[in-house]
Amino acid sequence: MAILLRPASWGLFSWRGYCSRGTQGRLSAGFVEALKAVVGSPYVSTAAVVREQHGHDESMHRCQPPDAVVWPQNVEQVSRLAALCYGQGVPIIPFGTGTGLEGGVCAVQGGVCINLTRMDRILELNPEDFSVVVEPGVTRKALNTHLRDSGLWFPVDPGADASLCGMAATGASGTNSVRYGTMRDNVLNLEVVLPSGQRLHTAGPGRRFRKSAAGYNLTGLFVGSEGTLGLITAATLHLHPVPEATVAATCAFPTVQAAVDSTVHILQAAVPVARIEFLDEVMMDACNRHSKLNCCVAPTLFLEFHGSEQALAEQVQCTEEIIRHNGGSHFSWAKEAEERSRLWAARHNAWYASLALRPGCKGYSTDVCVPISRLPEILVQTKEDLEAWRLTGTIVGHVGDGNFHCILLVDPEDPEELLRVQAFAEQLGRRALALHGTCTGEHGIGLGKRQLLPEEVGEVGMETMRQIKATLDPQGLMNPGKVL
């Protein structure tokens, strides 16, 4: 099976160690000098180690380093860099924190990686209007630290301390989105440098209204475009009031169906649950081992409620009734921050607990999302598929949105297992599509799911997306090889 020894040809999975070194030197000395003239010499690097650091994200996609990395310090420089690259036919790859999970930063055609982390100012906070403007280097945690005394916070939480503009580019969401929405719901405006170097404000320069019906929704178009249409250089975000109090809970269920039924009933009862996360029994077992916990090894829901003391008491009571009615048991409730953190340890450490199941292995996370009523069906199928493909995997999901991840453990020395992971992930994507779902709820298409996108959106959908791409990036130089 010679193919197994040529991971570069798979497209989907490979290892950082296989970094191609053939791209360096593809840029002329004159072009590198021109980059330096824009941002200053210290902010351009063609060193192999730097390029390799920028050739991969946190996924298992093969490292594909850019030819150079530049660190602009302001939007004018980003404009000049884009115009320079575009004029010379050089690919442009935006780079935030590198915490993506679908190879979105891999420089598949080489080119210039534009690392935006040195633009990290919080430009404008308007507490009365619940809005803030951030540069692309500002991360989610940095913003929330800045907001500490304002009574406001930004709730979208994909887990990683990603940059907010990167989260906008990916269309990220995470554990809080059942209540607070995803990036698509919480971005009010974007400043985007188009490939030509022109600066676009998707909702108009300086606009920070809550709603509008003026022209095409360009903000919505750029959120989730994964760097393929332009570079996001600032985002105006919608903030939310910090809840007066928070209660966390966990409880165990006899079956997946019972856990999902409880979730549907909680949503139907209009309980404004802030987080509702599902962990399967394999995940719970892994958490017990990893964190020396003594949780029930069963399908489990982790919940969090935000509100006033009085509202929380009612939410908790209503939820407990629904859960008991569906056969849930082993309730734990926690109110103080430390106690909540202890209770949610299993959820927070899910990734590392999964990795610890097979030391030395790497993790790969699937990301399908289905209508919530189809969750039990696909979760049962997924567990059967894991067995059929002889794979170790845990399941953790944002069950309120119908989105779940299967964290697969893969031996990096076993290319045959890697192929099975790839096949399993594709099959899971197709199962989700068959159930009216999507192959990616929040990680994006990137490199890894391009083969599934046409099956998801259909030929006319693909053609429409291709037309938009060709219109806004006629040379195909913005993060090439991604999404389409």
Added chain:
Amino acid sequence: MAILLRPASWGLFSWRGYCSRGTQGRLSAGFVEALKAVVGSPYVSTAAVVREQHGHDESMHRCQPPDAVVWPQNVEQVSRLAALCYGQGVPIIPFGTGTGLEGGVCAVQGGVCINLTRMDRILELNPEDFSVVVEPGVTRKALNTHLRDSGLWFPVDPGADASLCGMAATGASGTNSVRYGTMRDNVLNLEVVLPSGQRLHTAGPGRRFRKSAAGYNLTGLFVGSEGTLGLITAATLHLHPVPEATVAATCAFPTVQAAVDSTVHILQAAVPVARIEFLDEVMMDACNRHSKLNCCVAPTLFLEFHGSEQALAEQVQCTEEIIRHNGGSHFSWAKEAEERSRLWAARHNAWYASLALRPGCKGYSTDVCVPISRLPEILVQTKEDLEAWRLTGTIVGHVGDGNFHCILLVDPEDPEELLRVQAFAEQLGRRALALHGTCTGEHGIGLGKRQLLPEEVGEVGMETMRQIKATLDPQGLMNPGKVL
């Protein structure tokens, strides 16, 4: 002032009575036969009265009738009609309930009006997934009647009993959006017939997931595109649980500032208010006269809360504290449906109460939206402007979103007053733009605000929108003359 006698040249305002009759007969007999071959003879009309009915919406924009009106009965017919018109270079104008407010259905270049009201089936209801699929003839009230026993409802409420697909096309919102969001937040998928006749499913065929990060957000692009990119032939909508109970309230304030401050504080306190509407003292006075009420003639907030009995009690208490702290008085609370309806009569009848201020006059509604902190400033300016322009106008607004309407009374026999209304509305739009706002929160650009859109989104924004339009409608035949 000869210009005052030529209203057709203004672009913005005129009267239905000035209907141009010059367009009829522009379609060849053969083309009309071809239309009949698609939908059947009874479903094509070139009668002047029918064409005139379809040449205007509820606004004051001059009636501009299409050359023919057709009533397709299914999406295949819509596809064939689009392909037929596009092949012959004939403009296509989608028509729902005709309840728009910016001339979106005026056939400025003639063409074929496609009336979609005969496609009025509710195709699929998935209560567990909080989703429903509707054809374009289904109105908001028809859907909510259908949902009556499901425990679910669709909350977006622009006032008129508009078609849901028309609301999607306009990017409508209304009184409930402070809590439940606008159409942009509540459309999961759209079926769109492109000008070529191809059928696009913006999120993919049959998809009804709650969130996705797969490719470009085409759903977001078509919501608010005002029929200029394609014909919406089905919408998948996100439903919400019916609240257990509802409480309505009104209270009066010494100043506009006090009313807006109360709103900000209510939102900052995370009170999940469902509606929060502002009426100025002129509006309240008009309501008193029109409905023989005895309300306080002062800036007033109308509020509505949704939740459990217990949650409502707390919301009401918290709100009352905030309002008293800001100098509010004259509280009225109502719980039973009839009582609530009586309490909210002033708000519900705002349009007619305004019209009654000057019998024989017509109404025109402005629609700006600003960051909420700028509301007091722009409201004070607006009242001064009304005086300066010698106009009668009432103010009513979705204050939680920063969106308000000034309902202007215009004597249809007085073209000079009409010009003043036009000048006032443009000035108000520009005042909103200067305060980081938008010229249209929910009515759309249509015909009436095209001159403001470039000022709002800037040259690069306009160019990007034009490029998208040219890509998806290269001949410029989809609802021509609107938005751009």
